[in-house]
Amino acid sequence: MHQFAPLFYFVTIILVFRPIRAADHDGNTSNPMKNIETGMGVVIGAIIDNSSRVGKEERVAMEMAMEDFYANGNQRLVLQIRHSLQRDPMQAALAARELINKQEVQAILGPHTWEETSLVAEVGSENQTPIVSFAEATPNWAAELWPFLVQASHNQLKQMEAIAAIVKFFEWHQVTVIYQDRDSSSNEILPGLSNALRQVGAEIGQLVAVPPVGSSSLIRELEKLQRDQYRIFIVHLSLPLALQLFKKAREMKMMEKGYVWITTDPITSLVHSFNASTISSMQGVIGVKSYFPESESTQFESFHRRFRKRFSSEYPEEDNNDPGVFAAQAYDAASAVALAVAQSKHKGRHLLENILQSDFHGLSGRIQFTDQNLASQHIFQIINVIGKSYRELGYWSDGLGFTHTIGGSDTNSSSMKDFGPVFWPGGPLYTPKGWIASTNSKPLRIGVPTGSTFQQYVRAEKDPLDGNLSFSGLAIDLFKETLIELPYHLPYDFFPFDGTYDSLVEQIYSNKFDAVVGDVAIVSQRYQYAEFTRPYSEAGLIMIVPVRSKVCNKAWLFMKPFTEAMWALVGAINVYNGFVVWLIERNHCPELRGSLLNQIGTLIWLSFTTLFSLQGEKLHSNLSRMTMVVWLFVALVITQTYTANLTSMLTLQQLEPAFDALPKPVGYCRGSFVSGYLKKVLHFRSDHIRPFNSPEECAEALRSKAIAAAFLEVPFAKIFLGQYCKEFMSVGPTYKVGGFGFVFPRRSPLLPSVNEAMLKVIESGKLQHFENSMLASLKCLDAETDGGTPSLSPSSFWVLFIFSGGTSTIALVVYIFRIYKPMLEHKTIWTLMFAVSKHWGNPNLNRYSRRDSDINAESPTNSANVPHLQAQV
Structure with a gap:
């Protein structure tokens, strides 16, 4: 009932002093400045607790203010001080009544507490006497209730x-x-x-x-x-x-x-x-x-010196004589009242207005009132x-x-x-955390979800011998490592919870659990019940769909081993090499001669048969043999590379999503937040969303096309694709939601320490080790995601092509030089060009330079044995 104490005092003072107030009013018709006329001076009252340090400082400071005013203005002010022992509101009210009725004070300074001020202000307002209060906090409505109340101390709410x-x-x-x-x-x-x-x-x-x-x-x-x-x-x-x-x-x-x-x-x-x-x-x-x-302030230096001297003489029992803020405020308030009295010819409201118009720099700062309150x-x-x-x-x-x-x-x-450094209780060098583990050593009650779809993160197993539950999984391992990093021992007990994750988080709010450890997603709607640690897993939601092979029904797959530029270069180098061999060997093989159309066909046939057959026939010229050896080597490398690359493309599985638009229906892990996200954000209808309880159930639903896709959180998707990497794949964007974290009550003092300890575990690489071990234990490795074996370009064979083309060019130049050297000695350039053009139809024009080592034209038996190039397959 202490909040009604001011009301009690208020009613009491009204009942006790109301008859006296009527008598006092009758006496107020006299001249309010009669004390000045009789030489007694203007009387100002003050109510303080002289037994307290504050009251002592205020008393000395106010007396000094009156003396300084008299010394500067030659006007005498009398300060009448009354004591409110232990700041008793009733004593303060009685003292105010006595000062007004008997001492005829113009204003009252003090008291210091709001309980005293509320009663003194009532007395002052009844008698139109300004009350200049030193109370710490005055309510905003006080000025309306007591118009003669002025707060002379700075409001401390800031x-x-x-x-x-x-x-x-x-x-x-x-x-x-x-x-x-x-x-x-x-x-x-x-x-x-x-x-x-x-x-x-x-x-x-x-x-x-x-x-x-x-x-x-x-x-x-x-x-x-x-x-x-x-x-x-x-x-x-x-x-x-x-x-x-x-x-x-x-x-x-x-x-x-x-x-x-x-x-x-x-x-x-x-x-x-x-x-x-x-x-x-x-x-x-x-x-x-x-x-x-x-x-x-030089003004304060003078005040400080005089205050110490006077205070030590009047209160020798005090150990320290320095003035504080309460002394400065009392001096400034007394000075403001003294100045207002000096400017007033009447007391009451006119004096109040002069006090409120005060504007000067005092010891405690600027003295200026707004709405009867000091700033x-x-x-x-x-x-x-x-x-x-x-x-x-x-x-x-x-x-x-x-x-x-x-x-x-x-x-x-x-x-x-x-x-600089702060000295804390006990002298530690570190900043106190502000809390410690409970001294009664009561273990934390930690809830653990037992219905996790992917039990690699958290699972509960019952011991067949004693029936006790044991908890394991990545989340459990991470939590235990985090506790090791805490600078104190934190006892705990795990308790299973079979229900949705939302309801599990709500158990924190209802104080059933002190924390939750598991694969709990961090989502905004759960923050109204609890808070989360930093996420310890990758955040996001992705879509999983069945796959089909990319190589199915690809009619031009045989062209894929080489790029278009590679195919063009292979064709060009073969035609060029075939032309060189044909040109050199045509004089020795009748099958290479004939009509222009026949020679063109023979040239093309000779160019490409070597690419698909590595069995060279007997050649007659060393130049053509040199060209053919290099040509066959290049053909060997190209054909073997083509075969190997095509085989890889046919045997290596290449996958693509088995859908063309956003699929329906879709699946999600039962009990997770994903259902609400699919409805609110991705706008799926309720009948297009189906829950599943295990990865096996999800995989079977995708195989049977009961669902077209499944939406999984990224950590779960890694596990699922690790188990079923040949059948399913992730597609589409990653929706930035979720991420797993541990759950604690709102404003939990444990949260900062646990976050710091978890960061140490993550930065040490232990969390990465847990994740790698978890994924490595899966039976199926992740599928290739590079889109298949790449086609080969000329950059992989440019040395071979230069070697082959260069060899053929050298053979061609030497052959032409041998054939046409005699012509160069007897012919002009135009005659030579005419002879060359005639050469394609008459091979006997080479009689100028044929050597015995090349042909045996003199022997009739050799003409029957003219070598020729047989067709090669």
């Missing part, structure tokens, strides 16, 4: 964004917030923190409300936190309660390695005043505090408690992020990496 930025930088995902019970400022702070964390991908795991008194309840809450696995604590408490918290946490060994403590402004802005005992209890704490320009704080300092004091790490400012300095020449930083 510091929640600074805390969220710290959480983001260190990659923490879940935090625990410890706040003070019955503290109304938390109603503003906690929603702001939750929204800021959500923007950076983090969240509040739990809220821990600590009662303002009672160490036993504080110890119970810390014991609960000690047993919990989360270790990031954001502390938003009053200073006395925060000091108790850290003292107990140190005694319970919660200020050691693995813990992270972040404090908000109400605590951190007073860290300069902590004694050695308090500092020792907070080693490693990171704090966010309001920033005000201490070193940059929000936009710059915060990040500190780290270490040793006997603290270290200033850097700054965070709204819109700029982290910076090493304020107003310096260095460029803005987008992270805390330029701040």
Whole structure:
């Protein structure tokens, strides 16, 4: 019921003081400046908790502000201070009533908490007395309810964004917030923190409300936190309660390695005043505090010097005499009221308007009000408690992020990496992960799908002896290797699950399982229930179809062993070689002579018979013999190569899809996400989609044409084609979906560590080894995918062709030179050309150069034995 405390105080103060208010109104008809006329000076009231460090600093700072105003303006202001012990709202309300009715104050400075302010503001509004509050957070509706309320402290809601930025930088995902019970400022702070964390991908795991008194309840809450696995604590408490918290946490060994403590402004802005005992209890704490320009302001230097002297004399029990942000804010608020009083001839609303028109640079920054509120704080300092004091790490400012300095020449930083190393509780050199494995060593309940279509990834087998289930497969092996890479021991138990993969993921959301290990596809619709690790398999969906041979009914297959250029070159070289042999041997063989048509046919016959027969006949000239030897060698190589290539084309299986358009119906693995994808993305009708439970069932359906194609995820397709590489093939595009991953609850603290460990396994090559071993165990290897044996081109035989053509050319040149040398000695060039043309019809024209070694024309017996080339097959 603590949220109704302000209402209770409000009703109480109205009932108690309403009769007095009527009497006071009667007295307000007098001159409001009568104290000035009588020489007493203008009276300004203040309500503080003089027992707290904040109250002490505020008191000294306000008194100094009044003295400085009098010294500069020669106008005396009287400060009447009343104490609200332990910030009791009722005492604050009574003090406000007394200041207004008896002391006739023009305005009231303070108090510090919203509970006090809400009651004091009611009293001030009834009497038209401005209330200049130091409360941390004032609701937006307060100005409408209490028009004389002015907030003179900077709104601290922006510091929640600074805390969220710290959480983001260190990659923490879940935090625990410890706040003070019955503290109304938390109603503003906690929603702001939750929204800021959500923007950076983090969240509040739990809220821990600590009662303002009672160490036993504080110890119970810390014991609960000690047993919990989360270790990031954001502390938003009053200073006395925060000091108790850290003292107990140190005694319970919660200020050691693995813990992270972040404090908000109400605590951190007073860290300069902590004694050695308090500092020792907070080693490693990171704090966010309001920033005000201490070193940059000469005004603050003077204030700082005088404040230390006065504070040490009035409060010798305090160990540190330095002023903090609360002192600076109190000095600025008192100065604003003093200036407004000096400019006012009347109190009440006119004084309020003068206060709201304040515009000057004070100790805490610029003093300017908007809608009765001081501008929000936009710059915060990040500190780290270490040793006997603290270290200033850097700054965070709204819109700029982290910076090493304020107003310096260095460029803005987008992270805390330029701040230097952070000293963490316990002094580790590494950044705490923010959580640890549960201290109760309760094993994780890990769900494993038992209905996997391809059990190479995950399968469950029952032991015939004891009936216990054992789990194996690539996914199981990868998970075990991943756990080995974790920097801590993570106990677990596998539990089988027989159902769809969607329902298995939903079990994470309902807390039945702590994780899922198996061939679970990463798809968007499952993210509403859980989160996934990085994919450990290739992502994609492809189509599998039956195949048919490409060589069926190919009428021109016999031409495929050689390219067109190769065929043309073979024909040309044969005609050329045949021409050379025919020309040289025609004088010795009557069958090579005759009519022009007969000689052309004989030439073509002689050119190509050698290509298909390697049995050369007896030749009469050494030139033709030389040509024929080389020619026969080239023909041998070409014919054997042609035969081998054609045989390869006929025997090697070449496959192509056995369909011409998108096939229907199609199959998919039962229980997978593929069904929804086929309907929503590829627009298959429900009656055109059929599930199957095993690779064998899928293969049989494809053979029997019960389905025209099957859509499989890429990892499954590799296994299927490895088993049935002769019958089926993949076709079409790869649809970029899926990929297998392990499943964890949303915002699970395990997820970053598991991802990191899995990357180590993948980069070590172990995952590739698992995949290779899995595919190697399949009985059928992958089919060739290069489209068949390639045709041979002239580039493979150019040396042979040059050798053969060159030899024939040499023989031809030598023969022509021998025949026509005598003609060259007696004839002109035109006569020679005429003689050559006559030579084709009269072989006896070679009488000028025939040698005895070539022919035996003198012997009549030799004429019967003239050699001739027989037909060759």
